Amino acid sequence: MDLQTLGILILIGILAGMLGGMVGVGGGIIIVPALVFFLGFSQKMAQGTSLGILLLPVGLLGVIQYYKQGYVDLKIVMIISAGFFVGSLLGSKLALSISQETMKKIFAVILILVAVKMLFFEKPVSTTHSALEIKNKP
Numbered sequence: 001m002d003l004q005t006l007g008i009l010i011l012i013g014i015l016a017g018m019l020g021g022m023v024g025v026g027g028g029i030i031i032v033p034a035l036v037f038f039l040g041f042s043q044k045m046a047q048g049t050s051l052g053i054l055l056l057p058v059g060l061l062g063v064i065q066y067y068k069q070g071y072v073d074l075k076i077v078m079i080i081s082a083g084f085f086v087g088s089l090l091g092s093k094l095a096l097s098i099s100q101e102t103m104k105k106i107f108a109v110i111l112i113l114v115a116v117k118m119l120f121f122e123k124p125v126s127t128t129h130s131a132l133e134i135k136n137k138p
């Protein structure tokens with residue numbers, strides 16, 4: 001794994017943690033689109049990896065199912081989880097310093113941006129492999 005990819009993964013974790021801490025969204029609303037759009041993951045690989053990040057306690061059974069099918073990258077899970085851990089602290093501190101009305105608007109804008117990106121700017125990806133996997137093949 002190169003430094004650029006590692007940096008992107010850490011950034012995804014921090015941003016997901018911050019947004020989770022700020023607006024209470026689950027990691028999937030940030031992590032899944034980020035893995036698909038920035039690292040070329042397939043939708044299933046992104047979903048399985050996101051569940052791996054949120055594994056305990058609520059996602060355990062889902063993660064096991066995705067893992068059995070090869071859709072969880074444990075190395076990515078660990079890196080983004082570390083960023084998410086720190087990001088959630090930063091996001092919650094930021095959220096607590098912002099007004100209720102501002103937080104509602106931030107949450108709404110995030111949902112709209114994610115929806116527009118997924119509806120109109122979808123890039124075709126492999127159904128089973130991610131660009132990250134292909135890039136790392138010998």
